[in-house]
Amino acid sequence: MFQPSPAFFRHRRSQLAALAFAILAFAAAPARAEEFTPGQKAEIESIIKDYLLAKPEILRDALTELDAREKLAETKARQVIVGNPSGPLYSAANQAVIGNPNGKITLIEFFDYNCGYCKRALGDLARLMKDNPDLRVVLRDLPILAPGSVEAARIANAANNQLKGQKFWEFHQKLLSSRGQVGKAEALAVAKELGVDMDRLAKDAAAPSATAGVDESVSLAKSLQVSGTPTYVIGDDVVVGAVGYDDLQAKVVNVRKCGKAVCS
Numbered sequence: 001m002f003q004p005s006p007a008f009f010r011h012r013r014s015q016l017a018a019l020a021f022a023i024l025a026f027a028a029a030p031a032r033a034e035e036f037t038p039g040q041k042a043e044i045e046s047i048i049k050d051y052l053l054a055k056p057e058i059l060r061d062a063l064t065e066l067d068a069r070e071k072l073a074e075t076k077a078r079q080v081i082v083g084n085p086s087g088p089l090y091s092a093a094n095q096a097v098i099g100n101p102n103g104k105i106t107l108i109e110f111f112d113y114n115c116g117y118c119k120r121a122l123g124d125l126a127r128l129m130k131d132n133p134d135l136r137v138v139l140r141d142l143p144i145l146a147p148g149s150v151e152a153a154r155i156a157n158a159a160n161n162q163l164k165g166q167k168f169w170e171f172h173q174k175l176l177s178s179r180g181q182v183g184k185a186e187a188l189a190v191a192k193e194l195g196v197d198m199d200r201l202a203k204d205a206a207a208p209s210a211t212a213g214v215d216e217s218v219s220l221a222k223s224l225q226v227s228g229t230p231t232y233v234i235g236d237d238v239v240v241g242a243v244g245y246d247d248l249q250a251k252v253v254n255v256r257k258c259g260k261a262v263c264s
Contacts, residue, residue: 078224082236089220089233094213096139096160098169099129103136105255107248108233110142110221113152113175113182115229121242122176128245132252139172140217142229148183153214155187158204162196170194237261 036044052058081089090106099107109125111118129135141156143149152175163171174190175182191201204210221227224238232239232248235255239248251261258264 078238079236081220081223082233082238088216090138092138094157094209094216095141096156096168096172097136098139098165098172099135099137100133101136101165103132103134105132105134105234105252106136106138107252108138108140110140110217110226110229110231111176112141112143112145112149112229113156113178113187114143114145114149117242118230119176121230121244122173124242124245124248126173128248128252131249134256135252140220141214142217142221142226142231143214144227144229146181146183148181148186150214151184152182152187154205154210155184155191155201157210157213158201158207159187159191159196161204162200163191163194167194235259235261 081087084090085106089108092101107128125137129137141153143153156171156175159171160168171190171194174193175187178186178190188198188201192198221231224231224233226238226240228240230242232243234248234251237251237260239251239261254261254263
């Protein structure tokens, strides 16, 4: 169960204070400030203060309404991105695609090579692709956990120029399954093991295109309010966390059936 922290309550108190101040300011707004005498201003403020003290639930209700409106706005912003199958979220221009590249159903995973939960969820993704031959998977690097994650993502993006489809999936599995911290050295070792041209890899890793996919994914993650890994996008749903095979499979089945993660 979610337990509000002291910082949460301090934030709430500051919101209440700001809201009360805004109400007081708004009450004096209909006329120009110089049209009120100091006594009139004091009386207006006193009336509003007394009213808010007598009925503080008004502030609570106002904040509840504000939160609801903000969440609605966030949801709408998400849907604009998620609901555009030809948009950048679903593009494979700068990111690796595994599974069926021409699959009718697309799943996007935001991940970090140093994410423990991503490592645990690796088997779920493998099983999903095996059980759903029409599944197209876009792997989006979101290197937020360690400096090494950024370097690993850069090498992975460069390796994607040589390793496609099943070969990149093999690279991805090996690197994500690495023990300890993952960084540039680990990514280079896996690439070499898989027979990548290391001279070409070095050049590709130094090119701007090696970070284009990462930058794009970070931007999309911010727009979707994604702050952790793994996070999946399937159908019209943004799924946060390593929710397990059954949950993801149910959503894939629903998308196949009705085009949405949850069928009505």
